[in-house]
Amino acid sequence: MTALRESATFDRATIAEIQRAAREGIYEIRGFGAKRRVPHFDDLLFLGASMSRYPLEGYRERCGTGVTIGARHAREPVALDIPITIAGMSFGALSGQAKEALGRGASAVGTSTTTGDGGMTEEERAHSDTLVYQLLPSRYGMNPDDLRRADAIEIVVGQGAKPGGGGMLLGQKITDRVAAMRDLPPGVDQRSACRHPDWTGPDDLEIKILELREITDWRIPIYVKIGASRPYYDVTLAVKSGADAVVLDGMQGGTAASQSVFIEHVGIPILAAIPQAVRALADLGLHREVQLIVSGGIRTGADVAKALALGADAVSIGIGVLIALGDNAPEWEDEYVRLGSHAGSYDAWQAGRDPAGITTQDPELARRLDPLEGGRRVANYLRVLTMEAQTIARACGKSHVHNLEPEDLVALTVEAAAMARVPLAGTTWIPGLVPGA
């Protein structure tokens, strides 16, 4: 009898997707982020101090973590205690309880959280000491009163899960409250446009930013968020347009609902994007003056430290904090199985039936998430990330996490070395760089 052999090209997931496509006749829409393996921070290592570098005492010597964002133009820049922020996620995609919990968690550790498509809710404003207000192409829920009570504005050009794509909140998540906030009837699929309605290109964006500064009396910073695709040019143009900070979201960044083919096949990994963005800022003479906030696959303090070492000023987290809230928790395994998934694989955030009560508008499910307990878990998670980053920074002899630098890193793979522009471990070789050039 011939041994059974599965195809590497047509693996089980591929076969299942072909079968599903043939059965349903529509592309897969799901949440979460890219699931394929791409070069990532795991492919980098730090070089701890030894004879040629002096470490800092891990439990005694100070290692700063504070960061100020947007001091270039704003009278009231954003001052954060830790360089880890919470990424934009909408009320609508998330329950009100989840948004409140994120605000509570962020505030407990002195960092910011961010609104999303659909506008600002009272829950998140009330429980977020520092709240970044997103201006998105759809302008769902866009309200100048909320703009004026925000601590920063984030103009969303794109996101890492789908650079070049708009969004979709499927009708099953459109309750009366969500519908009212977005000026649409309940139950209608809400398409979020991929382009802003009133500007096209960086010359227009410069004027749009001027308008926002005038409306807010030049009080608060203005970020520009881009999905990572051509970061050198996109960061250059964002800064040329007047951005105080650039949020750069790699392809591993999360989404509430996108086509799976988009999530997995458009955009570049954050590892490859950061060095290009930093080079753009350096070429403009504005590295560290215009802050770079990076996101997309940040999970651990090591990821935070590596992002900062490559030149970012802060990171932003979406999927990680949802997991901290309870997403994909084993306690819901029976319900995940009934939904055709498992704890650890659940990504049907678009469907609104989240057993953990996070990516849902069902009041029964949403009540499962206690905002106080959820906020505590988010704060714990952010504290752990911060302490881990500090541990690594001290080991590299740094008195502030921003003092980490590419020189502290090596790469485990040729691909990661080329993308991150740090040497392959044990060598001085950075693929693509000509020695002495």
Place this chain on the structure above:
Amino acid sequence: MATTAETHSFDLRVESVRALNALLHDPHGGAVRVCHPDGAHALAVGLNAPWEVELDGHVGYYCAGMNAQAQITVRGSAGVGLAENMMSGRVEVFGNASGAAGATAHGGLLVVHGDAAARAGISLKGAAIVVGGSVGHMSAFMAQSGTLLVCGDAGEGLGDSLYEAVIYVRGRVASLGADCVEQELDSDDLARITRLLAEAGIDGASAAEFRRYGSARELYNFHVDNAGSY
């Protein structure tokens, strides 16, 4: 800034846009006549009080952006994004408007006595827009609620991917966008058109001359059989 008994006079060749907007952010309101706007951008933006503002000349991008409560008059033409995201109040232009006039506006009345360019009323969210002349292509694209009333003609792709907004056009429509269809004009429509024309101060047109366009609601929820329409 010169001041008369009731109306401030503000010369933008002497003072800055920043100074103008700072003045207009006073929550008590008042009246201001602005001379020499000279196409400057972001004029009279973010107002949130009962101001009466008259801009005596052409204005640039985003004039009256996010307006609430104020009555803003432009005695010239306006650049891109006129009265974008307006919440309430009235913005009136006695010239033409460039692209995306009234984009995403939630409330209030925008009147353009001349023509409005492409994408007038894009993603409209509740405001009323009255255009004395014609509108360009893709006007009322993805418009969610509110009214776009056009006394002249409409360009290609009118009302593409329309939601609950209603469009009235008196002249010729070059083509309709996806899911936008002509609908029967009833007595409520006639009353609404008559009221809007009166509020806009537009004479010489009667409600019965307009045709109504709205959403067929075929694309409200994705279905694979409609894939060719997207």
